[in-house]
Amino acid sequence: MKKIVVGGQIDKKEVAELVEKYAQGKFEVETKSDLEAAMALKNGTADYYFGACNTGGGGALAMAIALVGRPKTATVSMPGKIMPEEEIREQVTSGKIAFGFTAQHKENVIPILMDELSKLS
Amino acid sequence: MDIIQLVVVGALGALAAILSNTGIAVFNDGLRPVMPEYLDGVISKKELAATSFAVSFGLVIGFGIPVSIGASIILVHSLLLMTDIIGTWTPDGKKGMIIAGVIGAVYGIALTLGLQAVVDLFAMLPVDVLGALGAVGAPIVIGFAVFPAVAVAYQHGFNKGAITLATSTLVLFIVKRFGTFQLNEQTSFTLSAEGMALLVGMIFMLIFAVQVKGESEDNQNLVSIFVERVTRIKKNWIILSIVGGLVASATSLTIIAGDPISLNLLSEGKFGEAALAAFARGIGFIPLVFSTAIVTGVYSPAGTTFVYVAGILLHGNPIFAFLAGAAIMFVEVNLLNAAAKGLDRFPGVRDMGEHIRTAMNRVLEIALLVGGAMASEQIAPGIGFFWVFGAYLMNRTAKKPLVDMAVGPVAAIALGIIVNILYVLGLFAPVV
Numbered sequence: 001m002k003k004i005v006v007g008g009q010i011d012k013k014e015v016a017e018l019v020e021k022y023a024q025g026k027f028e029v030e031t032k033s034d035l036e037a038a039m040a041l042k043n044g045t046a047d048y049y050f051g052a053c054n055t056g057g058g059g060a061l062a063m064a065i066a067l068v069g070r071p072k073t074a075t076v077s078m079p080g081k082i083m084p085e086e087e088i089r090e091q092v093t094s095g096k097i098a099f100g101f102t103a104q105h106k107e108n109v110i111p112i113l114m115d116e117l118s119k120l121s
Numbered sequence: 122m123d124i125i126q127l128v129v130v131g132a133l134g135a136l137a138a139i140l141s142n143t144g145i146a147v148f149n150d151g152l153r154p155v156m157p158e159y160l161d162g163v164i165s166k167k168e169l170a171a172t173s174f175a176v177s178f179g180l181v182i183g184f185g186i187p188v189s190i191g192a193s194i195i196l197v198h199s200l201l202l203m204t205d206i207i208g209t210w211t212p213d214g215k216k217g218m219i220i221a222g223v224i225g226a227v228y229g230i231a232l233t234l235g236l237q238a239v240v241d242l243f244a245m246l247p248v249d250v251l252g253a254l255g256a257v258g259a260p261i262v263i264g265f266a267v268f269p270a271v272a273v274a275y276q277h278g279f280n281k282g283a284i285t286l287a288t289s290t291l292v293l294f295i296v297k298r299f300g301t302f303q304l305n306e307q308t309s310f311t312l313s314a315e316g317m318a319l320l321v322g323m324i325f326m327l328i329f330a331v332q333v334k335g336e337s338e339d340n341q342n343l344v345s346i347f348v349e350r351v352t353r354i355k356k357n358w359i360i361l362s363i364v365g366g367l368v369a370s371a372t373s374l375t376i377i378a379g380d381p382i383s384l385n386l387l388s389e390g391k392f393g394e395a396a397l398a399a400f401a402r403g404i405g406f407i408p409l410v411f412s413t414a415i416v417t418g419v420y421s422p423a424g425t426t427f428v429y430v431a432g433i434l435l436h437g438n439p440i441f442a443f444l445a446g447a448a449i450m451f452v453e454v455n456l457l458n459a460a461a462k463g464l465d466r467f468p469g470v471r472d473m474g475e476h477i478r479t480a481m482n483r484v485l486e487i488a489l490l491v492g493g494a495m496a497s498e499q500i501a502p503g504i505g506f507f508w509v510f511g512a513y514l515m516n517r518t519a520k521k522p523l524v525d526m527a528v529g530p531v532a533a534i535a536l537g538i539i540v541n542i543l544y545v546l547g548l549f550a551p552v553v
Binding site: 011036053082 | 468479
């Protein structure tokens with residue numbers, strides 16, 4: 001079973017609950033500190049990374065960007081701007097493995113991300 | 122507006138833009154990991170500029186500026202997120218550095234004068250709404266002390282959170298009742314009840330956090346993987362100390378504030394409480410700022426944000442504040458390795474950072490919403506609540522929603538303008 005780690009900086013509990021809900025048992029979900037989560041992704045002990053913060057790219061993805069490289073990451077929402085659904089799906093299909101978003105938009109983006117991820121596996 | 126204030130804010134704008142231009146320091150935590158990609162040639166200047174604009178501009182407009190207008194102190198995000206953008210948009214090399222510096226200085230000064238002009242403009246409106254707008258921050262001034270209890274609940278569960286909340290509340294009551302001491306017949310000394318409640322909450326928060334011990338070596342490993350990047354930050358200690366000094370100096374002149382909580386406390390003249398709130402937030406930022414700094418080799422012009430605490434405590438003394446801020450930055454930069462070790466030993470403290478920021482956000486979201494509603498109700502009695510509730514819930518369905526925190530202030534400001542237009546049209550009668 002593929003594993004999703006929840007890192008990022010804020011609202012981790014809520015993000016993990018949402019991921020768990022939409023995973024529908026198809027993914028293993030674990031919450032870690034952003035550093036440990038990014039490390040897990042780098043070492044291959046986790047397959048995907050979710051993280052929230054206030055900017056969508058800062059605390060949410062900083063460690064993941066630094067450890068696995070920016071090409072593998074996607075900021076799917078920022079303050080005042082949510083990526084359109086098709087674009088979010090494209091990010092997943094194009095092989096991004098770490099996703100950051102603004103905590104305020106978690107209910108909007110997690111269902112889409114999880115739906116597309118579950119098609120992959 | 123006096124000249125010293127403009128000189129300090131101009132110098133801060135200039136230096137911060139230069140630091141962003143040279144890739145030494147950027148304020149946005151999300152831009153920091155992108156900087157080394159540019160410096161290593163992985164992405165182009167154009168892409169860097171586009172990224173910095175994307176991650177920062179929305180926050181300047183949707184968060185920094187609205188929160189600043191309510192209290193007429195600049196929320197530092199309005200200044201330093203913009204200098205991030207200025208630095209990445211200006212060309213490389215010596216010439217680019219000079220251009221960045223000049224635009225940064227002009228922006229800093231224009232922002233300060235502009236905010237004053239907006240406040241003056243509001244004062245000239247036929248229906249006076251300025252007093253009412255001041256109410257936006259009122260719930261923060263009273264409500265901020267609750268955040269340690271919320272943070273404890275997030276980190277250690279409801280029960281420990283409730284114990285912290287109960288104790289803080291008890292302290293609040295006791296100090297409110299018995300906290301005034303008569304020194305002699307003329308002078309008395311009053312302890313701040315909110316300040317004491319906050320302090321007690323923070324002590325609980327720290328005690329719970331240090332009990333979580335760890336053997337992990339993640340942060341230390343990080344330092345050894347990214348040793349060159351840590352060295353890069355240390356190499357720039359002089360210029361980082363200067364910018365830290367300028368941030369503290371600008372704070373001491375109450376031109377800027379580091380976060381909406383201390384901003385609103387400062388605008389009420391509650392310096393002790395503002396310093397405590399800024400200190401707590403600083404603890405919350407240590408793990409994030411240090412870990413992103415270690416892996417990127419790029420620092421923040423405000424460091425771990427403790428420079429604001431120095432600025433607040435030394436209010437009215439810009440020169441001493443400068444020296445203290447510079448000293449704090451110097452220590453921070455040189456502590457990078459030691460701090461990584463410390464964060465490994467106390468994972469509870471590292472986690473606490475995340476919970477402090479989550480809790481502060483929650484408190485702010487509610488406080489600014491309630492504040493916005495109270496201000497709106499004061500501006501247009503009987504309509505204000507309708508207006509703000511509508512704005513808040515509609516915003517959630519918007520394609521490009523405002524940051525939740527900004528809805529209250531923005532709605533109140535908008536209502537202030539609308540009632541003035543309606544007054545001119547004869548459709549609104551102000552409350553006398």
